[in-house]
Amino acid sequence: MLNELQTKQALQQVLDSVELPKLTKKDEKVFLERLAQHFPSLIGQLHTLYGERYDFFLYLQKLVVVLAKAFAGRKRKWKNLDEKRLSNPSWYRSEKMLGMAVYVDLFAGDLKKLQMKIPYLKSLGINYLHLMPLYKAPEGDSDGGYAVSDYRKVDPKLGTEKDLAQLAEALSDEGISLVLDFVFNHTSDEHQWAEQARKGNPEFKDFYYFFTDKQEVEEYNQTCREIFPTVRRGSFTFLEDVEKYVWTTFNSFQWDLNYSNPAVFNAITDEMLFLANIGCEGLRLDALAFIWKEKWTQCESLPKAHTLIQCFNTCLQIAAPAVLFKSEAIVHPDEVAQYIDKQECQLSYNPLMMALMWESLATRETKLLTASLKKSFEISDQCSWVNYIRCHDDIGWTFDDAVAEQLGINGYEHRRFLNQFYTGKFDGSFSQGVPFQENPTTGDCRVCGSLASLAGLERAIEADDSQAIEHALKRIRLLNSINLSIGGIPLIYQGDELGILNDHSYLNDEFKREDARWVNRPQISPQAVALAETKGSYQHRINQDLKQMIALRRNHPEFGNAKTEILETYRSQLFAYCRTNAKGEQLLALCNFAESTQSIPASICDILGSRRPRDLLSGNQLVGEDILLAAYDVLWLKVTE
Numbered sequence: 001m002l003n004e005l006q007t008k009q010a011l012q013q014v015l016d017s018v019e020l021p022k023l024t025k026k027d028e029k030v031f032l033e034r035l036a037q038h039f040p041s042l043i044g045q046l047h048t049l050y051g052e053r054y055d056f057f058l059y060l061q062k063l064v065v066v067l068a069k070a071f072a073g074r075k076r077k078w079k080n081l082d083e084k085r086l087s088n089p090s091w092y093r094s095e096k097m098l099g100m101a102v103y104v105d106l107f108a109g110d111l112k113k114l115q116m117k118i119p120y121l122k123s124l125g126i127n128y129l130h131l132m133p134l135y136k137a138p139e140g141d142s143d144g145g146y147a148v149s150d151y152r153k154v155d156p157k158l159g160t161e162k163d164l165a166q167l168a169e170a171l172s173d174e175g176i177s178l179v180l181d182f183v184f185n186h187t188s189d190e191h192q193w194a195e196q197a198r199k200g201n202p203e204f205k206d207f208y209y210f211f212t213d214k215q216e217v218e219e220y221n222q223t224c225r226e227i228f229p230t231v232r233r234g235s236f237t238f239l240e241d242v243e244k245y246v247w248t249t250f251n252s253f254q255w256d257l258n259y260s261n262p263a264v265f266n267a268i269t270d271e272m273l274f275l276a277n278i279g280c281e282g283l284r285l286d287a288l289a290f291i292w293k294e295k296w297t298q299c300e301s302l303p304k305a306h307t308l309i310q311c312f313n314t315c316l317q318i319a320a321p322a323v324l325f326k327s328e329a330i331v332h333p334d335e336v337a338q339y340i341d342k343q344e345c346q347l348s349y350n351p352l353m354m355a356l357m358w359e360s361l362a363t364r365e366t367k368l369l370t371a372s373l374k375k376s377f378e379i380s381d382q383c384s385w386v387n388y389i390r391c392h393d394d395i396g397w398t399f400d401d402a403v404a405e406q407l408g409i410n411g412y413e414h415r416r417f418l419n420q421f422y423t424g425k426f427d428g429s430f431s432q433g434v435p436f437q438e439n440p441t442t443g444d445c446r447v448c449g450s451l452a453s454l455a456g457l458e459r460a461i462e463a464d465d466s467q468a469i470e471h472a473l474k475r476i477r478l479l480n481s482i483n484l485s486i487g488g489i490p491l492i493y494q495g496d497e498l499g500i501l502n503d504h505s506y507l508n509d510e511f512k513r514e515d516a517r518w519v520n521r522p523q524i525s526p527q528a529v530a531l532a533e534t535k536g537s538y539q540h541r542i543n544q545d546l547k548q549m550i551a552l553r554r555n556h557p558e559f560g561n562a563k564t565e566i567l568e569t570y571r572s573q574l575f576a577y578c579r580t581n582a583k584g585e586q587l588l589a590l591c592n593f594a595e596s597t598q599s600i601p602a603s604i605c606d607i608l609g610s611r612r613p614r615d616l617l618s619g620n621q622l623v624g625e626d627i628l629l630a631a632y633d634v635l636w637l638k639v640t641e
Helices: 004-017 025-050 056-072 076-087 111-115 118-124 161-173 192-198 214-221 262-278 303-319 333-338 351-363 367-376 401-406 411-422 457-463 466-485 504-508 516-520 526-532 538-554 602-608
Strands: 099-102 128-131 150-154 177-182 186-188 236-239 244-247 254-256 282-285 324-327 347-349 384-388 434-436 446-448 489-493 562-567 574-581 586-592 598-601 626-629 634-638
Touching (some): 025 056, 128 282, 128 489, 150 262, 161 177, 177 262, 214 244, 333 367, 351 367, 351 384, 351 411, 367 401, 367 562, 411 446, 446 516, 466 489, 562 602, 586 602, 598 602, 602 626, 602 634, 626 634
Parallel strands (some): 099 489, 177 282, 282 324
Antiparallel strands (some): 236 244, 574 586, 598 626
């Protein structure tokens, strides 16, 4: 590693040897100050990745030019936003943060029509909008848009790049942060880099992992995990036209990028900063665990994968510091935590909590949820969870088998039970999920479904069972309450705020019918919105319950920048946690995961300094020595004047 003097000399050498774009005096001062501030981290991270290469300095020079050009091309509006975010670095931990993830076409039709939906988003309190992949992608199967053919072109069905830029400005004007996907582990095989590599263009031949030796491929396959084993075995695809194997972790049309080549890092940094300059404030790092490969490893979450992400982050701090990274690490809980750091990913999905909320509903026991979150919920106070109840993909039963074993739970058998339960195959199940990537031999699969259908509303309506319907509605309210109150940015997936059931129309589309995940990607029709506004409908109740909790969240700072303590209830059906902010303001949440009424001594409220707090949700003040929670009930307890 370079010492301080060597680092300063290296920076000066770079600046003396490259031609930077013309900047105003003010902008030049800002850029050079940021470059000097972050250059020690940048060169150290790059040296870890590429320091052994003879051409290391050349690629460092080229990268600095990429950063300078991106900064020069950044609109004044976004440069002002950079300064605003730097002056309030924990802005994303506010109690007013509320996210929504949508598919542009399914939510609105196209980008122009989505701009017309801003009043709807504001009526819900949304100020963080994640647009699912909207880039140019192959026709037909594109893995839901995650096979990117051009990071700089919008799918023509959704509009144009100008439409996206206008939407970003319109959202920003209304205080809504735009979040986009940064699909950086792979491109589609139709990307120009892939096409040039396939033709043997020397500039691009090392942009991907190509092998001619089948033995070498098999050696990698021995240790790499198969992601979609029912679709394709191994992590490689044989290209008959060039007689080579190419690394394809996910699908044959998604080629993994070769980050051992610094030209790839520079090229992807350029694409990343292009997205930043559109006006987004968040980039979801897709499949980030897979980005670095080494033989005889699983090629997931390797140390240099973290270095690579840190390096991308450093580039943002220089050229576009308003932009945050959001980790999509669907891996072991201990590995998820490794990505959550101010210098790596400031935001992270919380797959553990998502999976175990569903697990607790199925078992009517909260012991695994409580034990797991006591171990894994706390993260740096410079970072934030992005909490969610379900996502655009599937539910995988992410939990720590060691924690489960301590509680007498066999991880393998328990996952089989959960798969059976949430696909409606377990006797007594309330759920109507759909299996994804089901393996009949092993019984392994993942589960798809909308919030309402997974929580039992679809099955209850079909059975015309009023009590089952009531329980389903209360399960939805319970899950929403935890999502909104436990700490982090709550994220709603399109349609769940409207109580939309599973959409089975995907079975009629030849490009979608083999991918069950489309069952929980519903079209948001005017009728669905109207139904949620119709008093007396199930959807109206779901929508009103959610809106009530959102309004309460916005007005109580305990839901924002505060710490969470997971509590032991010593009641197997109950889950509890306390929120405490820097001012000492507190909120205690109690949740019942069973159909039967449960009680707990009022002494649990001693953490608040009073046994007579008020429930924010009902307005009622507690009385008596015991607290009663009806079926699937939740209390938000706070000491009030």
